[in-house]
Amino acid sequence: MECHSTLPDSAKKLGAPGECNWRKGPQRVSLDAVVEVAIAASDSLFLFDGDAKRNGGAFLELHDLRQLASFRMSIRQFLHFSELLCEGAGLTSQQYQALVLLRVHDGPAGMTITDLAQRLIVKHNSAVGLVDRLAKEGLLKRGPSDEDRRHVTLEFTERGEELVSRLAAAHRDELKRVAPEFIASLTKVVAT
Numbered sequence: 001m002e003c004h005s006t007l008p009d010s011a012k013k014l015g016a017p018g019e020c021n022w023r024k025g026p027q028r029v030s031l032d033a034v035v036e037v038a039i040a041a042s043d044s045l046f047l048f049d050g051d052a053k054r055n056g057g058a059f060l061e062l063h064d065l066r067q068l069a070s071f072r073m074s075i076r077q078f079l080h081f082s083e084l085l086c087e088g089a090g091l092t093s094q095q096y097q098a099l100v101l102l103r104v105h106d107g108p109a110g111m112t113i114t115d116l117a118q119r120l121i122v123k124h125n126s127a128v129g130l131v132d133r134l135a136k137e138g139l140l141k142r143g144p145s146d147e148d149r150r151h152v153t154l155e156f157t158e159r160g161e162e163l164v165s166r167l168a169a170a171h172r173d174e175l176k177r178v179a180p181e182f183i184a185s186l187t188k189v190v191a192t
Contacts, residue, residue: 061192063192064189064192067185067188067189067192068189070185070188071182071185071186071188071189074178074181074182074185075182077178078174078175078178078182079093081174082096082171082174085167085170085171085174086167089163089166089167090137091163091167094120094122094130095130095133095134095139096164096167097120098116098120098127098130098131098134099134099139099140099156099160099163099164099167100164100168101116101119101120102116102140102154102156102164103156103161103164103165103168109145109146109147109153110143110145110146110153110154110155111153111154112145112151112152112153112154113127113128113131113152113154114127114151116130116131116154131154134160138157138159138160139156139157139159139160139163140154140155140156140157140160141154141155141156141157142154142155143155
């Protein structure tokens, strides 16, 4: 895939070619060039996505970028909390997410590995490995689908249901604790 948009002068100063070519891969840029562009940009930064030419370039003031960074940091802190909590329970974050998705699934038939892969946004074979590990830990079990014997449905074990309930409650409590910060930070981001 090639991109035929022309890069702005600020990007050219960073050492990027005038025309972007995705096939070339990442370009090395000197620290001096980055500092020079940062000084020239003063208190404004240009952030360009792949559609910069079409949308006129995404332009954010430095304070707007700081608000985004602050909100992202709040999210990252919550995710770090989640990772530590899951690790303490012997799970990865992805395993916890899989268990939550299984718990909230309300389709007419049981959740299949394909359903799980789609909801986790992972490849089917990655979901198979994830399910294998959760089954080995005794947190879920596989069973034949009532609708299609070629498919396998996933079900909680008692241990799995108890664990996900306990972890979900702890996540909810943490969200309640950090909600004012999240809301304030998000409000600042969307207000600009």
